[in-house]
Amino acid sequence: MTVFRRVALITGASRGLGYTLAEFLARQGWALIVTARDDGALRAARERLQVTGALIDAVQGDVTDDRHRRALVEVAKRLGRLDLLVNNASELGASPLPPLGEYPLDVLRRVLEVNVVAPLALIQSCLPLLKASRGLVVNISSDAARGGYPGWGAYGCSKAALDLASKTLANELREAGVGVVAVDPGDLRTNMQQDAYPGQDISDRPLPEVTLPFWAWLEGQDPIRITGQRFEAQAAVWEVPV
Amino acid sequence: MNRAELTFEQPRGLFASVPPEIERGSRDQVRLLVTTPRGHVHARFADLPRFLSAGDLLVVNESAMLPASLSALGPSGPFTLNLSTRYAADLWLAEPRWDPARPGPMPIHPGDEALVAGMTVRFVAAYPGIPRLWFVRPDGPLEAILDREGSPIHYGYVPKVWPLEAYQSLFSRVPGSAEMPSAARPITPEIRRDLEDAGIRFAGIVLHSGVSSLEIEADTVERQAVYPEPFEVAEATARLVNRTRARGHRVLAVGTTVVRALESAWTPEGLRARQGFTRLFVHPGTSVRAVDGLLTGFHDPVTSHLAMLASLLGLPRVMEAYREAVANGYRWHEFGDSHLILRT
Numbered sequence: 001m002t003v004f005r006r007v008a009l010i011t012g013a014s015r016g017l018g019y020t021l022a023e024f025l026a027r028q029g030w031a032l033i034v035t036a037r038d039d040g041a042l043r044a045a046r047e048r049l050q051v052t053g054a055l056i057d058a059v060q061g062d063v064t065d066d067r068h069r070r071a072l073v074e075v076a077k078r079l080g081r082l083d084l085l086v087n088n089a090s091e092l093g094a095s096p097l098p099p100l101g102e103y104p105l106d107v108l109r110r111v112l113e114v115n116v117v118a119p120l121a122l123i124q125s126c127l128p129l130l131k132a133s134r135g136l137v138v139n140i141s142s143d144a145a146r147g148g149y150p151g152w153g154a155y156g157c158s159k160a161a162l163d164l165a166s167k168t169l170a171n172e173l174r175e176a177g178v179g180v181v182a183v184d185p186g187d188l189r190t191n192m193q194q195d196a197y198p199g200q201d202i203s204d205r206p207l208p209e210v211t212l213p214f215w216a217w218l219e220g221q222d223p224i225r226i227t228g229q230r231f232e233a234q235a236a237v238w239e240v241p242v
Numbered sequence: 243m244n245r246a247e248l249t250f251e252q253p254r255g256l257f258a259s260v261p262p263e264i265e266r267g268s269r270d271q272v273r274l275l276v277t278t279p280r281g282h283v284h285a286r287f288a289d290l291p292r293f294l295s296a297g298d299l300l301v302v303n304e305s306a307m308l309p310a311s312l313s314a315l316g317p318s319g320p321f322t323l324n325l326s327t328r329y330a331a332d333l334w335l336a337e338p339r340w341d342p343a344r345p346g347p348m349p350i351h352p353g354d355e356a357l358v359a360g361m362t363v364r365f366v367a368a369y370p371g372i373p374r375l376w377f378v379r380p381d382g383p384l385e386a387i388l389d390r391e392g393s394p395i396h397y398g399y400v401p402k403v404w405p406l407e408a409y410q411s412l413f414s415r416v417p418g419s420a421e422m423p424s425a426a427r428p429i430t431p432e433i434r435r436d437l438e439d440a441g442i443r444f445a446g447i448v449l450h451s452g453v454s455s456l457e458i459e460a461d462t463v464e465r466q467a468v469y470p471e472p473f474e475v476a477e478a479t480a481r482l483v484n485r486t487r488a489r490g491h492r493v494l495a496v497g498t499t500v501v502r503a504l505e506s507a508w509t510p511e512g513l514r515a516r517q518g519f520t521r522l523f524v525h526p527g528t529s530v531r532a533v534d535g536l537l538t539g540f541h542d543p544v545t546s547h548l549a550m551l552a553s554l555l556g557l558p559r560v561m562e563a564y565r566e567a568v569a570n571g572y573r574w575h576e577f578g579d580s581h582l583i584l585r586t
Contacts, residue, residue, distance in 0.1 A: 027352055027366040028333065028379045052353060209370040213335075213470060216377055217519050220330030237506050238470070239518040242477070 007079045007133075009033040009072060009126070011063050011119075012089030014041035016190035017140070020208035021086065021215055026054035033057045033075050035068070036089070055079075063089050063118040073125045082129035087119035087162075088140045090155075095195045097151030108154045115158035120165055127178070134177040136223040139166045141182040141230065152196075163230060170228030179223025185211050186234035210234060243463040243526055247557060248544045250564050256571065258578035259401060261408050262428070270428045273572055273579040277555065277563040279586070284570060287428045287580050288436075290537075296441025297491035299482055300537070303423040303499045304446040306414035309392030309406055311342070314363065316356040321348060323358060324395045325384065326375060326420045326452035327471060335369060335469065336378045337453045343398030345456070346374040358384075359391040371467030375453070395421055395453065409576070418450035418472065424576035425497030425538045445482045449473040449499040449520075457544040463525055468546060470521035471499070475507040477515040483532065484512040492534040492586070498547050501554075504532035525549035526557065535584040540567055540574045554583055 008025050012018040014036035022034055026049045034049065036042040039060045046058035057075045061068030076082045091114035094107050123130075123137055130137065144152040145159035166182040173180060187193065189205040214233035218226075225240055262271045276283040276293050285292070294300075310325040322342055327335040338348050338356075354365045362381045369375040394409050411426040412434060429437075434444070450472045460466040483493050483504065495501045506520035507513050508531050523546060524530060530553050541547035551560045563581065572579040 024367055024377075027364070029364075206370075209367070212367055212370055212377070213329075213521075216329040216333055216335070217470070219333055220328075236522040237516070237518055237520045239516060242515045242517055 005029065005031075006083045007031045007033070007076065007081050008084035008086065009035075009076055009082060010086040010088055011035050011122070014038055014045040016192065017185055017188060017208040017211065018086070018088040019045050020211070021088070022049055023052065024212055024215055025084075026052040026056065029054055030084075031055040031057075031079055033059065033072060033079070035059050035061060035063070035072060037062050063122065064113050066121070069118070069122050069125055072122070073129070076126065076129050081133040082126055083133050083135045084138065085123065085126050085130065085135065086138045086140065087122060089118070090115050090140065090192065091158075092192050092195050093154045096198055097155075097196060099150060100153035103154050111154045111158050112161070115155070116161045116165065119162060123169065123180075130178045131176045134223065135179070136218075137166075137169070137178065137180040138218070139163075139180070139182050141166075141184045143184055143186070143232075145184070166230070167228050174224060174227055177224060179227035181218075181226055181228070182230040183214075183218075184230065184232045186232060206234075214238060243549065243552070243557070245458050245461055245463055245544055248458065248463065248548045248552075250543050250561060251568065252543055252574070253568065256568065256574050256578075258573040258575050261404060261577045268430065270430045270433055272428050274582060275563060275567055275570075275572060275579065276582045276584070277559065278584045279555070279559070282563055282566050288433060290433065290582070291436050291440045291442065293582055293584070294437070294440065294442050294494070295491070297443075297486065297489060299443050299445055299486040299491065299493050300437065300496055301445050301447060301479065301483065301493060301500050301504065301533075302411070302413040302426045302496045303449055303451075303503070304413050304415040305419040305423055305448050305450045305499070306417045307394060307406065307409045307419045307422050308417050309388050309394055310420040311393050311395040312358050312388075312391055314338070314356045314358045316350075317354060318349065321356070323356065323363065323378075324420065324453050325388075325392075327450065327469070328385070328418070329377070331383060332379055332381075333366070334378050334380070334384060335375055335452065337375050338365075342396055350376065359387045361387070369467075369469060372469060374456075375469065413444075413446060415446070416448050416450075418448070420453050421451050422576050423449070423451050423497050423499045425500075425580070427576065428580055429496075443482065443486075445479040447473065447475050447479055447500055447503040449503040451499050455546050457542070458546060458549075463546075463549050464523070464527050466523070466546065468521050468523045470519040471502070472518070473503040473506060473520050474517035475503055475513065475515055480507065480513040480515045487512070492584075493532060494535040494537060494584075495533045496537045498536070498538055498550050501530070501533055501536060501550060505530060508532045523549075524553050526553045528553060530554055534586060535582065537580060537582050539576065539578055540564070540572055540581055542574070551583060554585055
């Protein structure tokens with residue numbers, strides 16, 4: 001078994017924010033486990049990531065599928081460590097965004113399953129590796145978790161729940177040396193943003209690369225010093241608790 | 243604010259390239275232009291205590307300069323790699339230049355590698371919106387080689403590289419800046435004593451200054467991409483600032499870096515201890531709440547520093563001060579003259 005210097009597992013990594021972060025880490029020599037539902041998009045992403053020379057394991061699947069999650073953890077075990085787990089895969093829900101008063105409940109259940117239950121399940125399965133590597137969990141959040149914006153209720157509820165899960169996990173895992181943070185990347189020009197506003201021009205939103213300085217900063221932080229924090233990647237200040 | 247509003251005619255003959263202590267025997271042998279809402283006064287730097295009052299607080303930047311300029315060898319030959327900001331032990335933001343006098347952007351692609359003092363440095367990604375800056379990953383600790391291999395970052399207007407000491411101030415304590423936080427440079431031990439004797443107090447912050455920003459490129463100043471810098475406002479400093487303001491005295495920032503740090507630590511309840519990275523851009527569209535004045539140097543046209551000055555005193559007064567400085571032969575850059583801006 002070869003033990004790699006640093007290993008990250010990123011969900012929803014075939015495009016958008018997940019891909020941008022994956023490429024940034026791959027260029028620095030991280031070994032990556034990347035996953036997404038869309039097989040074609042994931043293959044294309046793997047090919048582009050492999051150009052960096054980094055070790056890339058791409059595993060197609062749905063994060064709500066228990067077997068898929070087990071397959072991801074098996075890869076991490078084979079690589080020998082897990083320094084970073086990024087729960088980025090998210091379900092927007094119905095598009096265009098219906099108000100909560102009329103929200104289809106089966107879709108709401110799916111949103112909660114993908115955005116709350118699956119990330120927690122993946123964290124549970126990865127815990128032994130994360131503890132051994134004194135790693136960091138990043139749960140991707142959204143300003144919708146706090147906004148109360150009309151139409152964003154289902155997605156916002158799920159991200160608010162994920163925020164609280166992050167904060168609670170941080171307190172529960174501090175002793176074990178595992179850090180957990182929530183990161184709101186801010187508005188970005190991604191497929192999800194387009195799905196939220198179908199047919200509208202979203203070219204005023206910045207591309208996901210705008211978050212690279214934040215990820216660079218996060219890499220330099222001790223996971224335990226920042227655990228429990230919620231960061232905004234496009235904010236003016238990224239604060240380390242004094 | 244339109245970028246054109248920050249232009250002014252800057253004669254090249256006004257660039258200071260030699261430290262005043264070499265030319266005239268002492269660091270404080272520079273001029274001091276004092277700008278207030280009532281107008282402008284021409285003075286010498288040693289007159290500084292005259293313009294301050296007992297109880298005023300001078301906040302200085304305690305960041306010390308690193309010898310952050312390195313010689314590098316890339317696929318297309320030798321070049322200069324100026325380190326700007328340390329993000330992690332093996333991740334820096336840096337500015338590759340053709341040479342000290344010739345800025346990039348250079349034809350670099352992600353994944354390209356260069357040799358720096360026996361280490362391999364890989365270009366990871368360009369900074370979003372600022373293509374002349376790159377995230378770079380060295381395969382060893384760059385800090386360890388700086389003392390031996392690095393020299394102070396210097397540009398075309400300084401034909402000679404001065405020793406690192408020339409770029410430190412009386413307050414430099416924590417290494418980390420790529421460029422000199424130079425506003426405190428003329429403060430000699432004697433001037434500090436004169437100020438203290440006059441009842442003026444000192445407090446420190448740390449903000450590690452990155453490589454200088456160039457001209458704002460965005461048509462609208464507020465849209466300009468600015469990169470973050472590491473900062474720390476300690477509890478003791480936050481307390482001193484709050485107490486000074488509560489007693490009706492003035493808080494004066496020594497350098498634009500101090501304005502950035504203090505405004506980054508401002509809350510509706512006053513200043514609080516805070517540390518992290520800040521990319522706060524202080525311009526006329528933001529409000530300045532933590533400082534009542536600024537001691538600084540003279541800044542280049544169309545820069546974010548000028549936008550910050552305008553946020554303190556309004557653009558017309560700032561541009562009037564710059565016309566006054568040019569007409570009277572004040573000198574620019576880190577070895578140049580000083581400018582005290584008081585809001586009241």
